[in-house]
Amino acid sequence: MSSSSLAVKPARGTGARRGLGLDLLGSELSVLFRRRRTWAMLVAVALIPILLAVAVRLSSEALAPGEGPPFLDRVTQNGLFTGFTAMVVAIPLFLPLTIGVVAGDTIAGEAGQGTLRYLLVAPAGRVRLLLVKYIGAAAFSLVATLTLMLAGILIGVALFPVGPVTLLSGDVISVPESLLRSLLVASYVTVSLLGLSAIGLFISTLTDVPVGAMAATIVVSVVAQILDVLPQLSWLHPWLFSHYWLGFAELLSQPLDFTSFGANALVQAAYIAVFGALAYSRFATKDILS
Template identity: 60%
Template sequence: MSQADASSLAEEREARLEGASRGTGIRFLGSEVTTLFRRRRTIALLAALAAVPVLIAIAVRVTEGPARGGDQGGPAFIGSIMQNGLFVALTALVVSIPAFLPLTVGVVAGDTIAGEASHGTLRYLLTAPIGRARLLVVKFLAALAFVVAAVLALVVVGAIVGAILFPVSRVTLLSGDEVGFWGFVGRALLMAAYAAVSLVGLTALGLFISTLTTVPVGAMAATIVLAVVVQVADSLSQLAWLHPYLFSHYWFGLGDFLRAPIVWDSLGQNALLQLGYLVVFGLLAYARLSTKDILS
C-alpha cells in the first residue's frame, strides 16, 4: 500500500469513527453511505452499469433493425426501442437483472464486514462503541443504498440516452393500453423499485457471507457464485418444488407493471420472499458476528 493510500485509509477511518461515536445511528449511516459512494470501486461499478443502456441504445441505433431483436430472440423490449426510446431503460433493466446487478451487488455486499476486517478497521468501529447489531444494520442499509443507486443508474441513463437517440411517444403496454410520458415514468420507477426489492435477499446473503471471512474477495466471489447457482436451480424443472423459495424466482415479474391495471401479486410475493431472506440471513450474520473474536 502506498503512503497516499495509507493516509487516505487513515482519514477515512477517523471520519467513520467520528460518525459512529457521535450521536445517532443516522449520523453513522450517513458516514457509511458517504464513504461507500466515494470509493473508486463503487463509482466504477455504477459507471459500468450506466454503460449498459448506452451500449444497448447505440447497438440498436447502428443496426437500425426494430424487428431484429425480436426475430433473433433478443432481450425483452429491444424490438420496440426504435419506435420509442423509453424502452431502452426497460431493456437495460431486464438485461441486467440476472447478471450485472447480482455481480455488482455481490461485490458491495461481500465487502461489508470482510472488507473492514481486511483493512483492520472492524475492531476500531466496534470500539466506538456502536454495537455489533447496529453495525450490521448500518452496513446492510448502506449496501441497500447502493442497490437503489445501481437500479436508478440503469433506468435514468437508459431513459436519457433513449430520448436522445430515438423518438419518444406514447407507450403501448403489454395489455394493449397506451400511457403518456409521465404515466410511463411512474411505471418505470415502480419497476426500478421492484428490482431493488428483488435484490434484498442477495444483499442479506452477501452480508452473512462477509461475516464468515476476513478476505473480501472470497466473500464477493462466494456471493456472486451463489447468485448464479440459485438462478440455475430456478431454471431446472426438476426443482420446481424449490423455485418459490429461491430469491431469484420473482426477478422477472417486472412485466406486471406494464399492464392496465397493474398486477400487484408478484410484488407482494417477492417482497415477502425477500423479507424472509433478510430475517434469516440477518439473524445468521448477527449470530456469527456476535460470537466472533475481532482481531483486526
C-alpha cells in the same frame, strides 16, 4: 426530584444512541459513495443501456417481435423502452455482480483493512454496525437500479422517438405515466436485490478476505438462477430469492398488477430475516482480531 432525574437519563441515553446510529450510517454512506470502485460500478451499470441503444441504433436490420431480450423490438418505436430492456439484460449478472461486491465487502472489508476492531471500540454495538452495513448495501442497490433506468431513459430519448407508451396489455399511457412505471420497475428490482444483499452480509461475517466474500455472493446468485431453470426443482422455485427477479413485466400492464411485487417482497423479507439472523449469530460470537 430523584424520580424525574431518573426519567431524564434514559431519554438522554436513547438520544445519544440514536445520534450515534445516524452518525455511523452517514459515515458509512459517505465512505461507500466516495470510493472510486463504487463510481466505477455505477458507470459500468450506466453503460449497459447506452451500449444497447447504440447497437440497436446502428443496426440496419429491424427486429421481429420477440426477437432478442424482452422489449428490445420496441426500443426503435419508443426510446422509453430502453430502460426496461436494459433492466432485463442487467438483472441476471451485472446487477448481482455489483451487489456481491458491495455486500461481500461490508464486514470482511473492514476486517481485511484492520478497521473493524476500531469500529467496535466506539459504543456502536455489533447489531447497529450490522444494520448500518446492510442499509449501505441496500442504498447501493437503489442507486444502481435508478442509475441504470435513468441512463436508459436519457439515451432512449436521445436516439429514438418518444411518445405515449403501448403497454403489454395493449393499453396506451402518457409519457409522464410511463416514467412513473419506470420508477416502479426500478423499485421492484431494488427489492429483488435485498435478499442477495443479506446473503452477502452473512457471507462477509464468515471471512476476513473481502474478495472471497464477494466471489461467494456472486456464485450464490448464479447457482440460484441455475436452480430456478431446472424443471425437476419446480417445487423449490418459489423459495429462491431470484425467482421473481423478472416479474416486473406485470407493472407494464393495465390495470397495474402488484401480485409479483408482493410475492417478491415476501421472499426477499424472508431471506433478510434468515440471513440477517445468521449474520448476527456469527458476528455476535466472532473474535475480532483486526
